[in-house]
Structures are given as C-alpha cells and as structure tokens.
Amino acid sequence: MADDELPDSPRLTRPDGSPVRALVVDDEPSLADLVSMALKYEGWDVRTALTGQQALQHGREFKPDIVVLDIMLPDLDGLEVLRRLRADGTDVPVLFLTAKDSVDDRVVGLTAGGDDYVTKPFSLEELVARLRGLIRRSTLVVSERADPEIRVGDLVLNEESYEVRRGDTEVELTATEFELLRYLMRNPKRVLSKAQILDRVWSYDFGGRSSIVEIYISYLRKKIDTLGPAMIHTVRGVGYMIKPVT
Amino acid sequence: MADDELPDSPRLTRPDGSPVRALVVDDEPSLADLVSMALKYEGWDVRTALTGQQALQHGREFKPDIVVLDIMLPDLDGLEVLRRLRADGTDVPVLFLTAKDSVDDRVVGLTAGGDDYVTKPFSLEELVARLRGLIRRSTLVVSERADPEIRVGDLVLNEESYEVRRGDTEVELTATEFELLRYLMRNPKRVLSKAQILDRVWSYDFGGRSSIVEIYISYLRKKIDTLGPAMIHTVRGVGYMIKPVT
DNA sequence: GTGGATGCTCAAAGGAGGCTCAGCATGGCC
DNA sequence: GGCCATGCTGAGCCTCCTTTGAGCATCCAC
CATH class of the missing domain: 1.10.10.10 (Winged helix-like DNA-binding domain superfamily/Winged helix DNA-binding domain)
Known part of the structure; x- marks a missing residue:
C-alpha cells in the first residue's frame, strides 16, 4: 500500500530547478573523468579542472554550487585554491580528496566549517552521498526537497x-x-x-x-x-x- | 480493451524528432555491419569506423548521440578513443564490446558513470536493448526519461x-x-x-x-x-x- | 485418405550462475 | 597485547536454465 511514490527518483536540483553545478579538480585525468561522469549521471552540470589555475578560472566563470578538490595539485596547493576561491566571496562548499595517510590537520579543521573530505581510494557511492549531504546542508543551494x-x-x-x-x-x-x-x-x-x-x-x-x-x-x-x-x-x-x- | 495504442511502435528519437545518431566502431567489418544494420533497422542514423582514428574523426564531424566501441582496436586502444572523444567536451554515452574474459581489468569503473558494456558474443536484441537503455537514461539526448x-x-x-x-x-x-x-x-x-x-x-x-x-x-x-x-x-x-x- | 513436412511438447542431461560456509586478514578498541 | 567487528576469498553445493532428442500432433499437398 505504502507505494504511492513520486514519479521517479527525486533528483537534487537548485531552487529554480536547474541542475546542480559541480567543479571537479584533480590532476589525474582518469580520476577526474570518473568523478565527472558519475556526477553527470546524477544529472548535474559538471566542469573539470586539472590544475589549480584552471580551478580558479572555472570557479570565477562557472560559479559552481559545490567543488570536489584534490589536495595534491601540481601547481597550487588545494588549500590555497580554496582560499582564493573563497576570497571572491563565494562560500561554495568543498569536498576534499586526500590520500589515506596524509589527512592533513588543516583539512580536518575545515570540516568544522561545513566542508568535508574523502580519502582515496573512495567508492563513488560514498563520494556522491557526501556531496549530496553538503548540498543538502548548504544554505546557498537549499533545494526544497532536502529530505535525508x-x-x-x-x-x-x-x-x-x-x-x-x-x-x-x-x-x-x-x-x-x-x-x-x-x-x-x-x-x-x-x-x-x-x-x-x-x-x-x-x-x-x-x-x-x-x-x-x-x-x-x-x-x-x-x-x-x-x-x-x-x-x-x-x-x-x-x-x-x-x-x-x- | 486497453488497446488504444499509438500509431505504431514508439521509436526513440532526439528531442526534435530527428533520428538518434550512432557511431559503431569495430575493426571486424562483418561485425560492424551486423550491428550497423540492426541499428539502421531501429530507424537510427548510423556511421561505422574500422579504426580508432576514423572513430575520432567521425566523432568530431558526425557528433553521435551514442557510441558502440570495441575495446580491441588495431591502432588505438578503445579506452584511449573514449578519452579523446570526451576530451572534446562531448559526454556521449558509450557501450563497450569486450571479449568475455578481458572484462574485469579494463572496463572497471565505466558502468558507474552511466556507460555500459556487452561481452562477445552478444545477441543483437541485448545490444540494442542496452543502447536504448543508455539513450533513455542520457540527459543529453532525451529531455525527459523515456518510458521503459x-x-x-x-x-x-x-x-x-x-x-x-x-x-x-x-x-x-x-x-x-x-x-x-x-x-x-x-x-x-x-x-x-x-x-x-x-x-x-x-x-x-x-x-x-x-x-x-x-x-x-x-x-x-x-x-x-x-x-x-x-x-x-x-x-x-x-x-x-x-x-x-x- | 495418405504421406511428408512442419510445429509442439515432454523429459532429461549438462552446465552456468548464484548462494553459503568456513576461515583468514585487517584494523579499531579496551 | 588480546579481542571483536568487518571485509574478503575459495571451494563446494545447489538450483535453475538451456539445449537436445524423441515422439506426437497438426496441417497441407497430392
């Protein structure tokens, strides 16, 4: 009986119904692609950056609702990227990707501010779930249907x-x-x-x-x-x- | 009674009603033809490529909605072809053809992003069904999810x-x-x-x-x-x- | 009506796919 | 360190599916 459910899976969207915008930053193309495809499959609008510089540029132009950010980048440190992204006044939530052993104390500190991190290697289900959690809690993106x-x-x-x-x-x-x-x-x-x-x-x-x-x-x-x-x-x-x- | 159905089988098309565009990549001409004919019979617009280079060229010019891609190609690796196709910014969904035993190592992670694979030898009915499934789920080709x-x-x-x-x-x-x-x-x-x-x-x-x-x-x-x-x-x-x- | 061709169905062999058990490895916690 | 919870593997069992062969039924041609 308890089966009069909604048409289909209640996809997360922005308040105006447009797709969530995600920026994926990782210097390893295969991993960036993997994450990117998974998020596109969620129905999100995704852009990828392979360097910190690219990330900053995309951040300004694309104005993502959420950022997936590898800590280890060839040019800029991930945390430095975050600092500059936020310097523009955007409070976009960030999910960090870190190696298992190098879970920086600084990263841990950031989770207090509402950000989150996942250690490599991760499962896509976990990654997506955490992103959904961040979006759900974000005051910026608040979608009406934030049911956990x-x-x-x-x-x-x-x-x-x-x-x-x-x-x-x-x-x-x-x-x-x-x-x-x-x-x-x-x-x-x-x-x-x-x-x-x-x-x-x-x-x-x-x-x-x-x-x-x-x-x-x-x-x-x-x-x-x-x-x-x-x-x-x-x-x-x-x-x-x-x-x-x- | 419940038989007031539409004129005929509801063929899958693009949002504007034009035929779905498929690119078939296989170095074995007989197999490429077999698949090609089956898809044309679906009413799709099909192009075939026998090499990875051809595939990339067709990918750029033909702009397919979906790609059938043999992993084993003489010149380029199938996965490399995919990477370059996607590098152009096209998120076209891909169905891989693989030998039965070479599945595990190389196609890992692909189904998570919405792509799919079929092992040889396959039945055409299964192949076409999977392609239809990919198209149906693709936010790019079909605006709203087609009826399964x-x-x-x-x-x-x-x-x-x-x-x-x-x-x-x-x-x-x-x-x-x-x-x-x-x-x-x-x-x-x-x-x-x-x-x-x-x-x-x-x-x-x-x-x-x-x-x-x-x-x-x-x-x-x-x-x-x-x-x-x-x-x-x-x-x-x-x-x-x-x-x-x- | 008769014979041959075509189609239908039963039963059984063989195999592939799925399930579960016992056991080892790892890592966290007391 | 010792213990327990969790994750994972390999092997064996078992079920169910696929395919075959054989025999019967049905239809058509003559």
Whole structure:
C-alpha cells in the first residue's frame, strides 16, 4: 500500500530547478573523468579542472554550487585554491580528496566549517552521498526537497543518521552493507548488474571478483528480507533489484 | 480493451524528432555491419569506423548521440578513443564490446558513470536493448526519461525492472524468454521468421538448430497465453507474431 | 485418405550462475 | 597485547536454465 511514490527518483536540483553545478579538480585525468561522469549521471552540470589555475578560472566563470578538490595539485596547493576561491566571496562548499595517510590537520579543521573530505581510494557511492549531504546542508543551494530519508515500501534509510528501519524494526548495518543498500534504494524497481554495483559501491581500485556482491546481497537479505516479505530480488543472469512488496 | 495504442511502435528519437545518431566502431567489418544494420533497422542514423582514428574523426564531424566501441582496436586502444572523444567536451554515452574474459581489468569503473558494456558474443536484441537503455537514461539526448514499458494489449513488459505483467498477473520469465518476448512485443502484429528470431535473440555465433525457437515460444505460451485469450500466433511456414486480442 | 513436412511438447542431461560456509586478514578498541 | 567487528576469498553445493532428442500432433499437398 505504502507505494504511492513520486514519479521517479527525486533528483537534487537548485531552487529554480536547474541542475546542480559541480567543479571537479584533480590532476589525474582518469580520476577526474570518473568523478565527472558519475556526477553527470546524477544529472548535474559538471566542469573539470586539472590544475589549480584552471580551478580558479572555472570557479570565477562557472560559479559552481559545490567543488570536489584534490589536495595534491601540481601547481597550487588545494588549500590555497580554496582560499582564493573563497576570497571572491563565494562560500561554495568543498569536498576534499586526500590520500589515506596524509589527512592533513588543516583539512580536518575545515570540516568544522561545513566542508568535508574523502580519502582515496573512495567508492563513488560514498563520494556522491557526501556531496549530496553538503548540498543538502548548504544554505546557498537549499533545494526544497532536502529530505535525508530514502523510502522503498516500509524500508527507510536515513543518509544523515545512518539508520535503517523496516517498519518499526531498527536494522544494524555495516558501512559496506549500508552503501550497497543505499545504492539499491536509490534505484528502486531497476535491475542493477553486479558490474554496476561493484563499480559504484566498492573503491575504484578494488581488484576482487564480483562474487563479493553476491555475498553482501546475502548479508542484506538476512537482515532485511527476514523482517517481512522479500524485497531484494535476483534477476538471474542480469543482476539485483529492490522493490516494495506490491 | 486497453488497446488504444499509438500509431505504431514508439521509436526513440532526439528531442526534435530527428533520428538518434550512432557511431559503431569495430575493426571486424562483418561485425560492424551486423550491428550497423540492426541499428539502421531501429530507424537510427548510423556511421561505422574500422579504426580508432576514423572513430575520432567521425566523432568530431558526425557528433553521435551514442557510441558502440570495441575495446580491441588495431591502432588505438578503445579506452584511449573514449578519452579523446570526451576530451572534446562531448559526454556521449558509450557501450563497450569486450571479449568475455578481458572484462574485469579494463572496463572497471565505466558502468558507474552511466556507460555500459556487452561481452562477445552478444545477441543483437541485448545490444540494442542496452543502447536504448543508455539513450533513455542520457540527459543529453532525451529531455525527459523515456518510458521503459512496452505494451501490447494487456501485456506489459518493463525493460528496467525486467517485470512482465498480463493484466494484474505478474509473469516470471527467464532471461532468454524475456528477450524473445521483448523482440516480439517490439514488433507487434508483424510476423517474425524463426531465422529472424534466432539471429536476433540468440548470440550471433549460436550453432544450435532453429527448433530452439519453437521451444521457447512454447514456454512463453504456457506462461502468457494461459492467462487469457492467445496473443502469440503461429503463421505456418512463415513464423510467429504477437498481437493484442482486440 | 495418405504421406511428408512442419510445429509442439515432454523429459532429461549438462552446465552456468548464484548462494553459503568456513576461515583468514585487517584494523579499531579496551 | 588480546579481542571483536568487518571485509574478503575459495571451494563446494545447489538450483535453475538451456539445449537436445524423441515422439506426437497438426496441417497441407497430392
């Protein structure tokens, strides 16, 4: 019954309905492309910069709503780029990309100001989720529909509190399980292939085989499908799909 | 009753109604032709390239809406071709053709950005379906998401969820049954020969006999024609046809 | 009506795909 | 350090799908 949902996935947009504008700054073209394509797939308007100089130029001309910024840049330091971007008076929120070990204290300090960071290698699902979080909290971009909850039938996932409930029952998930479930729930009634899931939920440098997806699907089923009628469906030879129970 | 459908099959077009433009890149002429012919039959505007260089040239001049790209090319690597195509600022979605075993290493990360891949040998029905899926999801080509449902009478097939319903009854199909039914439903009231069906639904290197088509027609009938008046008709000596009951 | 061609369906073999278990590695926490 | 939670792998099992062969049914030509 609880299935009179909106036409389709409620994409995040600016108040006037135009696409969110994102600036991606990374000196590694393949990574910049990867992130760029993922965000375009979200329906966002994306521009990429390979250097700090380019980033500043795009920042002035493109006026992004959000910036993905690699700390390590050949010419300018990422933090210096941020300083100059902000010098123009733009309070655009920033998501930093950092190496795992060099999580700068300075970066940590910035998260207090509303910015955020992700360590490499990251999963696209995590990156996009954090960007969505930044946008949602941004006073500048405030879109009317800033609901952090994703619903599929009686299953509710909260992106901010990381809580998952089916009906009245709280479900405890690990980080990976959570990301997998979120990806499924953001694409309800759509079959997602194991390759898609692997590319999206696991880090881009993950070398393992796709059977890991089967295993985590199995974990989710044990925690979610046991609480009621099955919601996670296998489409043999194609992939997996989550849908409300009719 | 529910059969007041549009003039004919709702072909996918660009927003202005002009045909979708596809670029097919494969160094094997016979395969390039096979795919090219199939897409032309879809009503698309097709150009083929046998080398990476040709592909780049066509990419610039022809400005395709979608690209079918073999990973293995004699001159340039398929991924390099993609990189250069995209360097021009064109975010054209790409469907990769890969050998069955060379998938994992190189195509990683591509499906996350909205691109897709198909392993050789593929069935044309699957290839075309995936291309349609890419086009449908592409914000560039189609302004609003096209309808993933195909309807013939009270029979409805959803290409995204892989669900099939006749009236209110859900029908469970296997992957092969689904592809066969989709091919029939995309050509309603048109007799399709067993040879056509075999060429279209089974892989192009399939060695088996054409009686396999009869068997799968039989399966479909058991699952679909038993739910109401028969919709799948045999035209002896010619082939099979699906049509609404009227 | 008869015979041959065409189409239909049953049952079973074989295989691919999916699931799960046991176990190891890692990293955080007490 | 020792413990526990989490992530991941490999192997084996099991289910279900695909394909084949064979036999029967139906249709058409003569």
